[in-house]
Each structure stands twice: as structure tokens, then as C-alpha cells.
Amino acid sequence: MREFLLTAAREALLLELQEASQLPERLGDAFVTAASALLNCQGKVIVSGIGKSGHIGKKIAATLASTGTPAFFVHPAEALHGDLGMVESRDVMLFISYSGSAKELDYILPRLEERGVILIAMTGKAHSPLGQAARAIIDISVSREACPMHLAPTSSTVNTLMMGDALAMAVMQARGFSEEDFARSHPAGALGARLLNNVHHLMRTGEQIPRVASGCRVMEAMLELSRTGLGMVAICDEASRVCGVFTDGDLRRWMVGGGTLEAPVTEAMTPGGHVLQAQSRAIDAKEKLMKQRINAAPVVDERGTLVGAINLQDLYQAGIL
Template identity: 45%
Template sequence: MGKDLILQAGRRTITMETAAVAALEARVDDSFHRACELMLGCSGRVIVSGMGKSGHIGRKIAATLASTGTPSFFVHPGEASHGDLGMITRHDVVIAISNSGSSAEVLTLLPLLKRLGIPLISMTGKTDSPLAQSADVNLDIAVETEACPLNLAPTSSTTVTLVMGDALAVALLEARGFTAEDFAFSHPGGALGRQLLLKVADVMHAGEELPQVSPETPLSKALLEMTSKGFGMTTIVDSNGQLLGVFTDGDLRRVIDQKLELDTATMEQVMSRRPKTVSAHTLAAEALRIMEDNKITALVVEDPEHHPIGLLHMHDVLRAGVI
């Protein structure tokens, strides 16, 4: 098989699956709305089940639901018939996936689900199938043909099923008012969680670590404060402890260019007024963006009364994994 035929097969697959997904949009209808209502009204969990490739897609749908505000997990229908059905309670909703709508392992569960009064949402490719007919609501995931040239291997049908699952998850997410912070609580271990959860207060330097001088402080003494604290800058505060400005290594270079005397020049003369500041509750990722946009390496953290309470250095944010 030559290169051209291989590329042609790949492109044909993408074209066919794209068309199958496009046809799905018209099926986001009253049945879709009813399915969402059942899940929104569920006081338990959304249980997803399916055999074979439908099961693989079902696992992903359950994972997406769980990470977007709808408690959910996958139950293998074969295992459910041998004890795992005990995972399902009367408070749950079940999504059963079967392209044919006739998977024996799934159909075996129906009498038990009906006896317990558990709402059933089916996702099938045949609306007249036993599964679709038994469900409280059926979502049509039919495709004209699989992308597989033999029309046997689940390809277009699994893609359509996955997209329908994503549509449900996103619709539920928006209906619940699910936020980025809510999402982060489901993903605390990775970079995404650090970006969405880490606050300036979690990584800033405070207390004795904060460099601080008065406006009357001679430049030479301010340099000692900068050196001892090791941040390449110091804050300047008035008698009430409110922030007046900052003095940085960059300001020092300008002082040298102006040939000012280090022992006689005061902070009031050489400090930079109106420095960039953040609150302790600012997201560390937002603080990093402010530093990058303004080409600075540190930010003063102040309270609502403009008292400096900490210092955030870019290196601290990067070490925390916020990138």
C-alpha cells in the first residue's frame, strides 16, 4: 500500500467522522434536555455502563462528568451481574451505552434497575432496540456508516458517542454554574490545579523576610537592607506603615548614572512611586502574568489599607510549578 493510499485512508476517516459528528447536532433536542434534567435531579451518582468499545467510551464519559461537577463512575455490566450491582443505589441515574441497543450484558441489568426504580438513560444507535425502548430517555447516536471500510470496527459510532457524552457534561457544567476553581479542586495534583488554586499568600515572603525602610533612610543603608533580604529591592513605608514606593536594582543603576551620593541621597528622592502590587488572595498565575507584562521580577503584596504584608518573587511562582 503506497503513501498516497495511506494518506487517502486517513483523510477519508477524518471526513467521515466529522460528518457523523455534524449530524449529531440536530439530536440535541427534547430527549437531550430530559436526560440533563434526570442527571441534575439526581441526589446520588451518575453510573455509566457499556460493553466493549462502548465501555471504553463510557469510562471517559464518566471521568469527564466527575471532573466537571457531576459525581459519576463507570460500572462494567458483566461485573455488575456478579456483585458490582451493589454499587448502584436508588438515588443514582444510569447511562447505558450500546450502539446496537442489544448487548446481552447490558440488557441483563434492566429488570433490576426497573425494580429499584433507577432512572435509565440509554445511548444507542437504534431507537427501536430493546435498550432504547426500556429507557426513560434515549439519546440517538446512530451513524450512517463506520469509518472502517468493512463497516465493522466501531469508529464513527464511538466518536459520536464520545461527543454526545461531552455535550452532556458541558451542558450540566453550565447548568450547575461550575467554575474554574471548582474544576481545580478535582485536579489538585497537576499543573492545572496549581494554576487555578495556588494563591499569592501560599508562596509570598512575609514577616522578617520583607525588606522595608522609611523614606528618610539614606540610600547606603537601604542597600544593606536589600542585600540582607536578598530580593534585589526594598519597600518604602511611611510612619503609619503604608506603602510609598519601592527601590530596586534597576533604580540603583539610574542613581549611579545620575552620580548621586549614596550616603546623602534618601529613599524619598530615589524611590519608584506607585509600584505594582497584588493582594494575598490573588492567584499566583495572575501575579506571574502581571510580572511578565510589566517586565519585573517581584511584586509587593499589600492589604486593603495599603500596608505591605509580603513580597512575591517570580522565582517563587516558577518553583511552585505555576507555568
């Protein structure tokens, strides 16, 4: 039984791969027409299909929507019971039907024509009613389904999914859709956390900032280290500009070297130190901290004034990984 199952699975995969391998050769003027229609759409892209085509259509609509093309899925049956009211003349409909002769099309196609809606067909039958009514046809035909009975849509659904991805990716790149744009569509995801958060969104402020004046003693800086537990204290001048950083490591080196707690902190601190800009991206700040092999740093504004502090743990907790 084990070998039987593995053999059947391999045959299905090989058949689907063989059919899908022919798709790049089908890209041509019709694909360009379809992609251009989506690019120039002044309204929404409405994806529709029934059965397995509908399941794939939902995924294509979601991919389009998340990559810069306003899109949603409408089930053909729901379209005939009111949802066609959402379709406007400035919209584009992408209808998926392998046979191109789904019964619902008898009612949907005349309504689309009345409203002047651009129709793009994903079908395996170019001469079907769907193919004849469409401005452009994306060919998803297969010589053979992976189903041994040639009944269950398998190779054809893979072709549909891949052509949908190809269409979405081509349009996305033509729009100049960037990582930042993608993150705005996924603000709660890991990418959104990495690209949308700046340092000032995550930094510690107010009493949480470890800081002392440049005229203080090592003792005061040590107490501030203990109070905030950040492992670093910003040493500031009278204008709140950071002139140095005093860390746990500085304290250890100072004491081992025979320094006293009554000495000026400016003698024990690291002059200048590493600071972060409040407006910089959080992911860049994390990389800078790791490159410098430090855990925390003061945060300054464009004038060099201390406005916060942040450490690696703050960044990790915000999903900056």
C-alpha cells in the same frame, strides 16, 4: 504503499466526519430529558457499557466527574458480580450499547427497574431492549462504520464520544460550572495553579522580605538589596506601611546622578511604588508585574501593611504561566 495508507486514512476520517455531522439534528426532547435527569440527579451518574462502548463510557464518566456531575464507570460484568450494590434509587444510569441487546442487560434492567433507577440509553437501536427500557434515548446510530468490513466500531464510537461530550457540556453550563470549579477538580494541574493560588500562598515572608525603615540611608537599602537578591526593597514607615520602593534601577540612577550612600533613602526611592494585595489571585499579580515591566513587588494586606514580597520567578515556579 504510502498513497494507499493515506487514501485509506482519509476515507476513514471523511466517513466519520460525515456520520458525526448528522448529530446536531438529533438533539431534541430526548436529549433534554437525559440532560435534565443528570442535572436533577440526587445521587451519582453511573456510566456502563461493554467492549468499545465501555472504553468510551470511561471517558464520558471522567468528563462528567470533572465538570460538576458526580459520576463513575461500572463494567457490566462487574455489576453482575456485586457492583450493582453501589447503585441506589436516587442514581441515574447511562448505559451505552450500540445494539441495545447486550446479554448483561437481561440481568441488569430488571434490577434497575426494581430500584427505580432512571435509565438513559446511548444506542443505535431505539427499539432494542435497552431503548425500550430507557426514559430517554440518545441516538448514536450510523449509516456506515469507517471500517471497510463494517465490523470494527469506528464511526459509532466517534458518535458516542461526541454525544457524551455534548451531554456533559450542556449539563456543565446549566449548572453554572466555572473555571474556579474546574480548577478545584484539578488542583494539581496548571489550571489549578493559576486559579486556586493567591499571592499570600506564594509570597516570601519573615526574614525573606526585603525591607528597611524610611529613616535609613541609601547604604542600608543597598545592603538589603544585596542580602535578599530580590532586586527591590520596601521602604516602610513606623506602622510597617509601604511608602516607597527602592530598586536596583533606583540605586544605579542615584549613583550616576551624583547621589551619595549617606543620603536618606527617601530621596532615592520611588515614592509609593507598585504593591500587590495578599488576597489577590496569583495570576493577576503576574499580569500586573508584567504590565508594569517589573520583576518584584512588596505584598500588603487590606490595611496596607507589609506582609510579604514576591517576584516573577516565584510565580513561574508555582506553575503560574
